[in-house]
Structures are given as structure tokens and as C-alpha cells.
Amino acid sequence: MRFDSYITKGIGGFYYVKTADGIVECKARGIFRKKKISPVAGDFVRLATEAGQTVIDEILPRKNVFIRPPIANLDVLFIVVSTTQPVPSTRVIDKLTAIAVHKGVKPVLVLTKTDLAPDGGLAALYRHAGIDTICVDYSDPDGLRRVQSYIPDHICAVCGNSGVGKSTLLNALLPGQQRETGGISQKLGRGRHTTREVELLEAFGGLLADTPGFASLDTSRALHIPKEELQHAFPEFAPYFGKCRFTGCAHMAETGCAVKQALEEGKIEPSRYESYAALYEEAKDVKEWQLR
Numbered sequence: 001m002r003f004d005s006y007i008t009k010g011i012g013g014f015y016y017v018k019t020a021d022g023i024v025e026c027k028a029r030g031i032f033r034k035k036k037i038s039p040v041a042g043d044f045v046r047l048a049t050e051a052g053q054t055v056i057d058e059i060l061p062r063k064n065v066f067i068r069p070p071i072a073n074l075d076v077l078f079i080v081v082s083t084t085q086p087v088p089s090t091r092v093i094d095k096l097t098a099i100a101v102h103k104g105v106k107p108v109l110v111l112t113k114t115d116l117a118p119d120g121g122l123a124a125l126y127r128h129a130g131i132d133t134i135c136v137d138y139s140d141p142d143g144l145r146r147v148q149s150y151i152p153d154h155i156c157a158v159c160g161n162s163g164v165g166k167s168t169l170l171n172a173l174l175p176g177q178q179r180e181t182g183g184i185s186q187k188l189g190r191g192r193h194t195t196r197e198v199e200l201l202e203a204f205g206g207l208l209a210d211t212p213g214f215a216s217l218d219t220s221r222a223l224h225i226p227k228e229e230l231q232h233a234f235p236e237f238a239p240y241f242g243k244c245r246f247t248g249c250a251h252m253a254e255t256g257c258a259v260k261q262a263l264e265e266g267k268i269e270p271s272r273y274e275s276y277a278a279l280y281e282e283a284k285d286v287k288e289w290q291l292r
């Protein structure tokens with residue numbers, strides 16, 4: 001079984017591990033702290049008994065790990081974007097899709113509030129860029145069904161700015177587990193949410209992280225994408241690799257660049273290329289030693 005003994009959440013040094021026998025509350029062996037490894041939600045673990053207490057003895061190899069929000073082994077990231085207030089930003093979407101792809105996570109763009117405003121071409125833009133995109137309209141079950149179809153056998157999480165409709169989406173997917181929506185979180189400020197722990201909920205034969213706190217992914221140094229690897233975080237560039245005049249082409253100002261040629265021919269979306277160029281400039285300024 002794919003989801004054998006995994007951490008559903010961690011709070012103040014205690015971990016809740018889902019096992020075949022139910023949820024076990026336990027601590028981690030001291031060795032983890034010494035090695036500066038923190039178990040996180042999504043970690044697959046082995047338990048052992050130490051002085052009569054159940055402890056996390058081993059963390060199985062991770063596919064990926066995020067520090068903020070703390071979650072491991074993520075397969076699918078639903079990037080929730082509203083067609084109207086808060087207004088969508090292609091730069092933010094592109095940074096999130098790039099981080100997801102870089103970490104081996106499948107990004108899925110979920111457009112909300114399509115009942116209030118048209119998507120302004122966003123769905124077409126991202127489908128053209130090869131990013132799975134779903135328009136959710138709560139009066140039509142089709143969009144929700146499509147979101148659901150990504151969940152079986154996968155560990156999934158939802159991200160997006162405050163107010164885009166993450167909780168609304170989770171509530172629609174999991175009607176038994178109502179989360180707060182609307183103005184409440186805004187009144188209390190964002191800080192309250194960002195401190196909330198990640199909790200993995202069982203849903204549709206997969207796991208869905210309830211992370212109302214993660215307005216946007218931690219885009220700090222921990223999630224920096226090295227400039228040489230950035231091109232691989234834009235899947236639609238792939239057909240042009242190896243076709244540029246210069247090996248090691250950064251697809252920036254070089255002549256004979258196949259990526260820029262594709263951009264000029266309309267095969268690559270201008271906003272996607274602009275995001276690539278902006279992220280590349282950012283990445284150039286990060287020195288190796290700053291990543292430690």
C-alpha cells in the first residue's frame with residue numbers, strides 16, 4: 001500500500017503517524033535533532049519502541065521536501081488563482097509552477113471565481129504552456145471532478161494568495177470537513193494562518209494537505225532554482241533544447257537561440273518567457289554560498 005505509516009501532522013515535537021492500526025502519537029528519536037532533520041507531514045516513517053514509548057525511528061527517502069509549509073513527498077500542487085479579486089499575476093503563477101516542476105511536483109492551475117469574471121485568456125495561456133489548467137465553477141460539478149481526478153494515490157497540496165478560494169475549494173472537495181472561509185482570516189491578519197500546521201487529510205484514495213496558511217510557497221533561498229536548472233522548470237522550452245547555436249545557451253541575449261526563436265514564432269507565451277528571464281536574473285544574483 002502506498003500510504004503505509006506516514007506523518008499526518010506534527011505539532012510541538014509530537015507527530016501523528018497514520019499506521020495500519022490507526023493514528024499513533026509519538027516523538028522522533030533524538031538522533032534526528034542531532035542531525036538537524038525534522039520529520040514533516042508526508043514523511044513515510046518506521047516506528048520503534050524506546051523505553052516503552054513509540055518513536056519515529058527512520059524517515060524513508062524523500063522525493064522532495066518543503067520547509068515552509070513543512071511537507072514532504074508532494075506529488076501534486078494545486079495552484080489556486082482567482083479570475084478576479086485578488087487579481088491574478090502571471091509572474092507569481094510562473095514562479096510557483098517553476099518551483100513545483102523543479103521539485104518533481106506536478107503543478108495544476110485551478111482558476112476560481114469564473115462565475116464572477118471571465119478568465120481573461122489565462123486558461124488558454126497555461127494550456128498552451130503545457131500546464132494542466134482547470135476552471136472551477138461551483139454551479140457545474142465538472143471542474144471539481146477534474147480537480148478530484150488528480151488526488152488518488154498522490155500527496156497533494158493547495159497554494160495561492162489569500163482570498164483566492166483555497167478553503168472554498170477544500171470544502172467543496174471534502175464537504176465533511178468545513179474550513180473557515182471568507183473575511184475571517186483577513187480580519188485576523190495573515191500571521192495567524194502562516195503558523196498553522198500542515199495536516200494531511202485522506203481524500204479520494206490520496207492525501208490532501210490542508211494548508212490554509214500557505215498563501216504562497218516559501219520562495220526564499222530554500223526554494224531557489226539554480227540558473228542552469230531554471231530552463232527545465234519551464235516544460236514548454238524542452239522541444240528547443242540542444243537547438244540553440246551555443247551549447248550552454250541561457251536563452252537570454254545569445255544569438256541563434258532556439259527558445260527565443262520559438263517565442264518570436266508564438267510557440268512560447270511571452271509572459272512565460274518574461275517570467276523565465278526575470279527568474280534567471282534573480283538566480284544570477286544568488287551566490288552558491290548564500291544557499292547554505
Ligand SMILES: Nc1nc2c(ncn2[C@@H]2O[C@H](COP(=O)(O)OP(=O)(O)OP(=O)(O)O)[C@@H](O)[C@H]2O)c(=O)[nH]1
Nearest residue numbers: 112113161162163164165166167168181182185212
Ligand atoms: N463567487 C465566488 N466566490 C468565491 C469562489 N471561491 C471563493 N469565493 C469566495 O472568496 C472568498 C475567499 O475564499 P476563501 O476560500 O476563504 O479563500 P482562501 O484562499 O482560503 O483565503 P485565505 O484562507 O485567506 O488564504 C470567500 O468569500 C469565498 O466565498 C468562487 O469560485 N466564486
Ligand SMILES: [Mg+2]
Nearest residue numbers: 166167180212
Ligand atoms: Mg483559507
Ligand SMILES: [Zn+2]
Nearest residue numbers: 244249251257
Ligand atoms: Zn537558447
